[in-house]
Amino acid sequence: MKYSTFRTALLTFSGAALLMAVLSGSLFAADTIKLGVAGAHSGDLASYGLPTVKAAELVVKEINAKGGILGRQVELLVDDDVCKPEVATNTATKLVSQKVDVVIGHICSGATKAALGIYKDAKVIAISPSATNPDLTQSGQYPNFYRTIASDDTQALLEVNFAIDKLKVKKIAVLHDKGDYGKGLAEYAKKFIEESKKATVVLFEGITPGAVDYSAVVQKIKRSGAEAVIFGGYHPEASSIVSQMRKKDMKIHFISDDGVKDDTFIKVAQKYAEGVYATGPKDTSKNPLAIAAIEAHKKAYGADPGAFFLNGYAAAQAILAAIQKAGSTDYAAVGKALQTEFVETPLGKIKFDKRGDAIGVGFSMYQVRKGVYVEVK
Amino acid sequence: MDYFLELLLGGLTRGSIYALIALGYTMVYGIIELINFAHGEIYMIGAFTALIVASVLTMNGMTGISVLILASVVAVLYSAAYGFTVEKIAYKPLRQAPRLSPLISAIGMSIFLQNYVLLAQTSDYLPFPNLIPVLPFMEPYSQLMGSTELVIVLTTTVVTVILTLFIKFTKIGKAMRATAQDRSMAMLTGVNVNRVISNTFIIGSALAAIGGVLIASHVGRINFYIGFIAGIKAFTAAVLGGIGSIPGAVLGGLVLGWTESFATGYVSSDYEDVFAFCLLVLILIFRPAGLLGRSTAQKV
Numbered sequence: 001m002k003y004s005t006f007r008t009a010l011l012t013f014s015g016a017a018l019l020m021a022v023l024s025g026s027l028f029a030a031d032t033i034k035l036g037v038a039g040a041h042s043g044d045l046a047s048y049g050l051p052t053v054k055a056a057e058l059v060v061k062e063i064n065a066k067g068g069i070l071g072r073q074v075e076l077l078v079d080d081d082v083c084k085p086e087v088a089t090n091t092a093t094k095l096v097s098q099k100v101d102v103v104i105g106h107i108c109s110g111a112t113k114a115a116l117g118i119y120k121d122a123k124v125i126a127i128s129p130s131a132t133n134p135d136l137t138q139s140g141q142y143p144n145f146y147r148t149i150a151s152d153d154t155q156a157l158l159e160v161n162f163a164i165d166k167l168k169v170k171k172i173a174v175l176h177d178k179g180d181y182g183k184g185l186a187e188y189a190k191k192f193i194e195e196s197k198k199a200t201v202v203l204f205e206g207i208t209p210g211a212v213d214y215s216a217v218v219q220k221i222k223r224s225g226a227e228a229v230i231f232g233g234y235h236p237e238a239s240s241i242v243s244q245m246r247k248k249d250m251k252i253h254f255i256s257d258d259g260v261k262d263d264t265f266i267k268v269a270q271k272y273a274e275g276v277y278a279t280g281p282k283d284t285s286k287n288p289l290a291i292a293a294i295e296a297h298k299k300a301y302g303a304d305p306g307a308f309f310l311n312g313y314a315a316a317q318a319i320l321a322a323i324q325k326a327g328s329t330d331y332a333a334v335g336k337a338l339q340t341e342f343v344e345t346p347l348g349k350i351k352f353d354k355r356g357d358a359i360g361v362g363f364s365m366y367q368v369r370k371g372v373y374v375e376v377k
Numbered sequence: 378m379d380y381f382l383e384l385l386l387g388g389l390t391r392g393s394i395y396a397l398i399a400l401g402y403t404m405v406y407g408i409i410e411l412i413n414f415a416h417g418e419i420y421m422i423g424a425f426t427a428l429i430v431a432s433v434l435t436m437n438g439m440t441g442i443s444v445l446i447l448a449s450v451v452a453v454l455y456s457a458a459y460g461f462t463v464e465k466i467a468y469k470p471l472r473q474a475p476r477l478s479p480l481i482s483a484i485g486m487s488i489f490l491q492n493y494v495l496l497a498q499t500s501d502y503l504p505f506p507n508l509i510p511v512l513p514f515m516e517p518y519s520q521l522m523g524s525t526e527l528v529i530v531l532t533t534t535v536v537t538v539i540l541t542l543f544i545k546f547t548k549i550g551k552a553m554r555a556t557a558q559d560r561s562m563a564m565l566t567g568v569n570v571n572r573v574i575s576n577t578f579i580i581g582s583a584l585a586a587i588g589g590v591l592i593a594s595h596v597g598r599i600n601f602y603i604g605f606i607a608g609i610k611a612f613t614a615a616v617l618g619g620i621g622s623i624p625g626a627v628l629g630g631l632v633l634g635w636t637e638s639f640a641t642g643y644v645s646s647d648y649e650d651v652f653a654f655c656l657l658v659l660i661l662i663f664r665p666a667g668l669l670g671r672s673t674a675q676k677v
Contacts (some may be wrong), residue, residue, distance in 0.1 A: 178647070206647040210606040212394050212596055215387035216641035223380055236502050236598060243597050247523055268504045268598045 032075040033068070033329060035060065035316070036100035036124075038091050038115065039107030040083035049107040051305050052129050052312030053078055056104055058296050059316035069324050081106055085114035092118040100124060101329040104315050107308070109133035116142045123331040125338075127319050129311035134188075137355040144331070146338055146352050148314040148345070150362040152181075155279045156188035156232075159255050162277065162365050162376075163228050164198050167253055173203035173226035175217070175241070177233030185232035185257055202226050209237055218244045221252075228253035235260045238276075239269035246272040253277065261366055261373060273371075279363045282348070283375060284310060290346035314345035314361075318352075383521060384642040385635070390526040392634025393533040394595070397588035398611035399618070399626035400540065401581035407557050407621035408577045410476065414483040415463055416585060417608020418490035419456050421601065423586030424593040425494060427452040428505055435506070445508040445590075452586040459490075460582025461575055469571070487605070494601040502600045505593040525595045532591060536584060537627050544623070549576055557621075610653075617657055619670020628668055632656070 037056045039049035060074045068074055077098055081088040088111035095103060096118060103119060103126040106112040112131040119126045120142060127146040128136075134151040136142060163169050172193055176186035183206065193201050202224040207217055218241065221229060229245075229252060231238055238260045245254070254276045261280035266273045284290040293313045297305040319334075321343045326333035342351045342360075350360040366373040398420055405413040427448040434444045467486045471479045512524040544550035555563040556573045564570050592607070593599050610633065618629025633653055640652035660668060 205645055208646065208649055210602075211649075212592060212607060212610070213387065213391040215390065216384055216638040217646045219380065219383045219387060220642055220646070239502075239598060240596060248520055264502060268502050270504060 032073050033070075033320075033323060034075050034077055034098065034100045035320070036095040036098075036103035036105070037076055037078045038081055038088070038095060038103055038105035039130075040111070041078070041080040043082040045083040045108065048130060048307050049080075049083070051307055051309035052104065052107065052315070054297060054301060054305065055129075055293070055309050055312035056316045058293070058300060059313060059320065062296075063320060069320055070327065074320065081108075081111045081115070083108040083111050085110045088112070088115040089118060091115065096122040096124060102127070102319050102323070102334065104129065104312065104319065106131065109136065112136060112145075116145055120144045125319065125331065125334055127315045127338075129315045130308040137357050140355065142356070143335070146315075146318075146356040146358070148311045148318065148347060148350065148358050148361055149308070150281075151357060152184055153188040153192075154357075155257050155363050156185050156230075157192050158279050158363050158365060159230050159257070159277075160189050160192040160196065163230065163253065163255055164193075164196055166376075167228060169227035169253065170199050171202045171224070171226050171228075172199050173205075173221045173224055173229045174201055175203075175221075175229060175231045175233075176206050177209045177237050178206040179209070179233065181259065182231075182233035182257075186230070189230045189232065207233075207237060207241070209233070211240075214241050214244050215248075217241070218248060218250070221245070222248065222250055226252060228255060231256040231260070233257075233259055235262050235265035235268070239265055239273070242269050242276055243272040255279075258363070263373075266368055266371055266373070273368045276368045277376070278366050278368075278373065280366050280373070282362060282364050284347060287346055287348060289344060293346045310346045311361075314343075314347045314350065314358075317345050318343045318350065318358075380642070384638045386522050386526070388635035388638030389530055389631065390522070390595070390634070391638060392614075392631035393530045394588070394592050394607070394630075395611050395614040395633055396627040396630030397529070397533050397536065397591070398585060398607055399615040399630050400536065400623065401585045401588075402612055402615040403618075403620055403623060403626040404540075404577055404581045404584075406615070407623075408553060409468070409472075409479075409560075409574060411468060411479050411483065412612070412620075413468075413578075413581070414480075414608070415467070415486040415490060416581065417604030417606075417611070418487050418494075419460050419463070419582045419604070420585040420589045420592075420607060421494065421599070421604030422459055422490065423452045423456040423582075423589030424505065424599045424603065425498060425589075426455045426586070427508070427590040427593065428503060428599060431506060431508055442510055445510070448508060449587065449590050452590055453583045456582045456586035456589070457579045460578040460585070463490075464575060464578040469574075487608075491601050491605065498601065500601065502598045505597055505599050507594045507597065508590065509594050525591070529591050529595060532587065533627065533630075536587070537623065540580075540584075540623055549573070553577060613653070613657055617660055617667055619664075619667025622667070622669045622671070625667055625669035632668070 037053050040046055041049045060076055064073050079091045081091040088106055092115035106115055107130050109131040112128050125144050129148050132152045134153045136145055174186050174190050176182040190201050190204055193199050238256050242254050256278045258280045261278035290310055322334045322337035323329055325337040325341050338352045342349050348360050350358045353359055365376040367376050401416045430448040430451045431444050463486055467482045468479050509525045509528050515524045552568045552573045555568055556570050560570055614629040614633045615626045618625030636656050637649050637653050641649050
């Protein structure tokens, strides 16, 4: 008897609490703009997701201090997807049921893909700071998707265009390390070279990472008559291959990716690194907005920001600026504003193309000169 | 023809590298029938020791061949000490245990040493200076084979010859062969079996250290994980040639090196490992004891 009284009381209480939560939620909905932030906030990839949460907090704090957007305050709804597609669908459903206006996220490409369909049906725009899978924008399936990071294939395209237009090579050897990242990049490079019709792929091979010796593959490059090598992979293999090429007096160009644009590469390959080209994210260290954003992070959290912080910062700024310009949170109007209006962000002046990729964000070509990577203009 | 020659020499270098490490595997297996998985790590420790010594010496203004010699000597002593200690800690207490126990102990030792270096040093790749001086008379042929590669091939040859003679003609060598044939019988005739086994580990580890110095000079970078990757290939070479046999380890290394080199050169480097391991399977089907291994009846 006593037990059931207790249970009734508990039920009544929780019912009341629930009602209050619903009421307060609906009260707020009238006058705040709800900005969802979804991504990996726990688990082993949390370090990729948390900086974006902090970036969104900083941007929103600044905007709210100035009176918000369209006279409304911005409210953050932060939700974790642990970088797993199956969790991301739940996260997305939850955010949609909480009636978010726009979402910043998700962080990982797989999770983003899983969540996008749900946002699309609910007519919610999602803007990711870090999902680089080319399909997300190129498939045309997700008109509600935007991102403030360049997709994987832009690096390959930059490498190929650089080789063909700047270095004027006709024969290119494409190598990769058989990994997801390196092989994906190499396959794009091959596709772009073939499509350009201005050069030919004379060799396309995967090498074994960590092998003691790459002389056979180097001989093969030599025999193929390649004038340039495009390598998709990381710096340990790149330094071995470059060293062996140079030791065999092969002076052909070596072009690689941001897995090689790492100072360890120069440290290990030493004099043989000289002249090697590698693509890497555009230099933002001199952008005053980037400097200010990093300073704000240091002041608020007492540490340097983590991965994709500036991309997250730019995403939050871009989406809120678009709402401001559109004059509402209407799906079509915000989408149009994202595609037509330039926004000043820490990544530079950006807007988005029809597919959702940011224009003005991307990679630059760097070359090792006198032991440091220098941007090639 | 030039291309063939280049691949042949590239395969020779690669094969000699595998052989140099495989010798240590095969010696230990020959004596106590244990696959010493920690051997690759001893090789890695040798390379790290040489790097540290060479850096200190270079900072103090020493150059040339003396750095190579001093770094090698210290690396050999240090690695030999490690090999000796590993045997005492991880294998000797298990001498009478079933054969699987020391095997597990060896895997444990390998993981321990890797992580020990990871924590004590760094997880990054470190540049390894080429300690082997450029030999002027090799310059015209540097397209085909560099000085480092020549030194590696020559060292493997010399080491193999010395080791074979050592086992055949010296007293310790005889004791080793006796222990390999029948441990209890050797003990009965007055051979100090424990000391023989210790000696085997010391010699094997010293060889690994020499390999570490030379191979790291060739590759130009080291990290805590190099022992594992090189160890797997060297172990394959030892099995291919017939584990327990010293000429077999060298032959196995060379066959593996050439297979990989020609597979890359004429087919595709995508299938380098596929060819190497297909060859291993084929050889083991037709010669289960390996190329030069003697198939012995199992002791009952």
